[in-house]
Amino acid sequence: MVKAAVLGAGSWGTAYAKVLAEAGTDVTIWARRDEVATVISETHENTAYLPGITLPPNIDATTDHAAALNGAGIVVLAVPSQSLRGNLKQWTSAIDKDATLLSLAKGIESGTLLRMSQVIAQVTGADLSRIAVLSGPNLAREIATRQPAGTVIACPDSARAIDVQKACATGYFRPYTNSDVIGCEIGGACKNVIALACGMASGQGMGENTIASIITRGLAETTRLGVALGAKPATLAGLAGVGDLVATCSSPLSRNRSFGRVLGEGGTMAAAQEAAHGQVAEGVKSCTSVRALSESFDVEMPLTDAVHRVCHEGLSVREAVGHLLGRRIKPE
Structure with a gap:
């Protein structure tokens, strides 16, 4: 039986560990804090991030990354995108040389403008064929309560993608395989930025027409960037693109939408x-790195630019809306 190590005990890492365990995979969660690991191991609940959710008995937790990684054929990287590199430097020596590295992180690294799979390859030295990404409309609490959802597992090696697919397929969680890692990662990074914009609009009292327009135009600029990087348009029209975008932009469970709403x-x-x-x-943080990436490929992303300016340059949400509405009118 395959063993999985989930490195990161946040809400999504914990929810995905639950999926793996309920699919029959033995799981060890690495947590940064002793109190989180202890509570998970002793009470089978992550009270810090998923309170009220009972975790299966075949999930253990530890703060010792080497213990978590021991014998793991699937290594799930479930820490925030901007802390992935630093963590990987500590973990790499303990990762099995043939383990599949599965990224749940969604973002573009600040400074380097690398996608998460590229960061993983650079730090660990792993061949890209060993690196997979998971992306889809997967709000953690809904998954944890077994509400039906689909997801995409993208990997250049179809056999590894299928192995991960088998390790997490349940009656409520349906994983599809794909080879388009770039499309899945760009969709996952950009949707968080567009969700901030939707939250900002909602906080301003704007209605469903506005939100639908932001989602649609957000998908358009995400697709432009993805295609410029080599992604397949079909990926961004699927679960890892529009599916994830709609869920993150529409749900009050979305941290990015909720953050934007306060602004x-x-x-x-x-x-x-x-x-x-x-x-x-x-x-x-991703709005800045996504904007820089788009500029380096000469891709126009006005929504991303507006979100960056609100979050990091002091532009008010009302001013940002005015700038967007004042742009030159043109064919769709």
């Missing part, structure tokens, strides 16, 4: 972070 209501960045209860809204 739209006139709250400060500090107030929005406090409302997130310490959890990371990936789009806040």
Whole structure:
């Protein structure tokens, strides 16, 4: 039986560990904090990030990464995108040389502008054929309560993608395989930025027409960037693109939408972070790196630019809306 190590005990890492365990995979979760690991091991609940959800008995937890990684054929990387590199430097020596590395992180690394699979390859030296990414409309609490959902596992090696697929397929969680790693990663990174924009609009009291317009135009600029990088348009029209985008932009469970809503209501960045209860809204940092990546490929991304300017340059949400509506009209 395959063993999986889930490195990261946040809400999505824990929810995905639950999926793996309920699919029959033995799972060890690595947690950064002793108290989180102890509570998971002793009470089978992650009270810090998924309170009220009972975890299966075949999940263990530890703060010892080497113990978590021992014998793991699937290594699930479930830490925030901007902390992935630093963590990987500590973990790499303990990772089995043939293990499949599965990224749940969604973002573009600040400074390097690398996708997460590229960061993994650079730090670990693993061949790209060993690196997979998972992306889809997968809000953690809904998955944890066994609400039906689909996802995409992308990997250049179809056999490894199928192995991961088998390790996490359940009656409520349906994984599809794909070879388009770039498309899945760009969709996952950009949707957090567009969700911030939707939250800002909602906080301003704007309705469903506005939200639908932001989602649609957000998908258009995400697709432009993805195609420029080599992604397949069909990927961005699927679960890892429009599916993830709709879920993240529409649900109150979305940290990025909720963060944006506080800003739209006139709250400060500090107030929005406090409302997130310490959890990371990936789009806040990704908007800057996604914007820089788009500029390097000469891809126009006006929504991403507006979100960056609100989060990092002091532009008000109302001013950002005015700039967007004042852009030159043109064919769709």
